[in-house]
Amino acid sequence: MSGPDDPGIVSCTVQAFLPEATRIDYPNVVMGRPGRRLEGKVAVVTGGGSGIGKATAELFAAEGAKVVVADVSEAAGVQVAGSIVETGGEAVAIAADVSDSRELDAACDAAVESFGGLNVMFNNAGIFPADDGGVLDTPEATWDRVMEINLKGVWLGCRAAIPRMEASGGGAIVNVASFVALVGAATAQVAYTASKGGVLALTREVAVEYARRRIRVNAICPGPIETPLLAELLANPARRERRLVHIPMGRFGRGEEIARAVLFLASDESSFMTGSALVVDGGITAAYVTPE
Numbered sequence: 001m002s003g004p005d006d007p008g009i010v011s012c013t014v015q016a017f018l019p020e021a022t023r024i025d026y027p028n029v030v031m032g033r034p035g036r037r038l039e040g041k042v043a044v045v046t047g048g049g050s051g052i053g054k055a056t057a058e059l060f061a062a063e064g065a066k067v068v069v070a071d072v073s074e075a076a077g078v079q080v081a082g083s084i085v086e087t088g089g090e091a092v093a094i095a096a097d098v099s100d101s102r103e104l105d106a107a108c109d110a111a112v113e114s115f116g117g118l119n120v121m122f123n124n125a126g127i128f129p130a131d132d133g134g135v136l137d138t139p140e141a142t143w144d145r146v147m148e149i150n151l152k153g154v155w156l157g158c159r160a161a162i163p164r165m166e167a168s169g170g171g172a173i174v175n176v177a178s179f180v181a182l183v184g185a186a187t188a189q190v191a192y193t194a195s196k197g198g199v200l201a202l203t204r205e206v207a208v209e210y211a212r213r214r215i216r217v218n219a220i221c222p223g224p225i226e227t228p229l230l231a232e233l234l235a236n237p238a239r240r241e242r243r244l245v246h247i248p249m250g251r252f253g254r255g256e257e258i259a260r261a262v263l264f265l266a267s268d269e270s271s272f273m274t275g276s277a278l279v280v281d282g283g284i285t286a287a288y289v290t291p292e
């Protein structure tokens with residue numbers, strides 16, 4: 001049962017808020033109630049053992065999803081899945097390196113075998129090596145490794161998820177890009193930036209290819225978020241301040257603040273969105289001069 005009589009569903013008619021003359025045949029807007037926004041869905045979260053992935057896996061589970069926590073660090077994945085189960089949610093952990101297609105296939109198979117299908121794929125795993133620098137000094141091996149994980153890993157994640165999502169009646173893919181896919185930085189990190197630009201282009205292409213096949217594909221562009229990924233960089237006061245001055249809100253973001261935006265893209269609340277890049281960056285990409 002769904003609709004206004006179902007206590008789990010909040011529904012309202014858009015037309016009720018429009019002047020009579022402008023009313024057209026809008027469908028009702030049906031929104032899940034907080035705490036049940038992913039009820040009945042099965043999600044895979046790559047890089048779910050830390051930072052943004054951990055916060056998202058926990059929020060997905062709190063909103064009713066059954067979650068596969070896939071991480072190259074088995075211990076981190078087990079810890080996150082375990083804490084979800086301890087707090088009454090449903091989750092399993094699987095060790096998976098996103099640069100290996102067989103391991104991503106196994107992670108998506110775990111969703112089907114453990115929970116009966118796959119509806120949400122969060123391609124989140126990524127790296128930010130310390131020796132990724134300017135165009136002249138970044139080692140080729142670093143460039144290759146960053147592309148393998150940050151860009152190829154997203155393609156492989158889409159490739160593993162799509163057939164299983166189609167067999168489950170459709171789904172939503174969310175890919176992690178970054179604000180650096182939209183603006184350049186003099187504090188260069190060429191491989192990372194190029195990989196994230198590639199994620200945006202890939203997201204658009206897959207979104208359009210599958211737009212009529214019940215699969216939505218969107219990207220998220222986080223600003224700088226205080227996670228282990230940036231811990232070393234942000235521990236240095238000068239490097240921290242060099243970045244902070246460019247953030248209009250005057251602070252770094254938190255993993256949970258990205259997780260909430262990912263939840264929106266993963267849930268049916270974003271049902272008419274595909275191929276989009278949702279920017280969650282404290283205002284960085286909107287700014288020229290920031291407040292004193």
Ligand SMILES: NC(=O)c1ccc[n+]([C@@H]2O[C@H](COP(=O)([O-])OP(=O)(O)OC[C@H]3O[C@@H](n4cnc5c(N)ncnc54)[C@H](O)[C@@H]3O)[C@@H](O)[C@H]2O)c1
Pocket residue numbers: 046047048049050051052053070071072073076096097098099124125126127128149176177178179221222223224225226227228229230
């Ligand atoms: N933290 C930020 O400021 C920021 C900003 C924009 C985008 N991002 C992106 O968000 C994503 C998550 O970053 P985070 O800040 O949470 O980082 P994090 O380092 O806290 O977590 C990343 C997780 O990914 C896992 N991982 C690394 N390589 C993997 C691989 N090959 N296969 C599977 N798992 C792997 C790690 O074990 C870790 O658990 C990354 O794609 C990152 O580029 C982060």
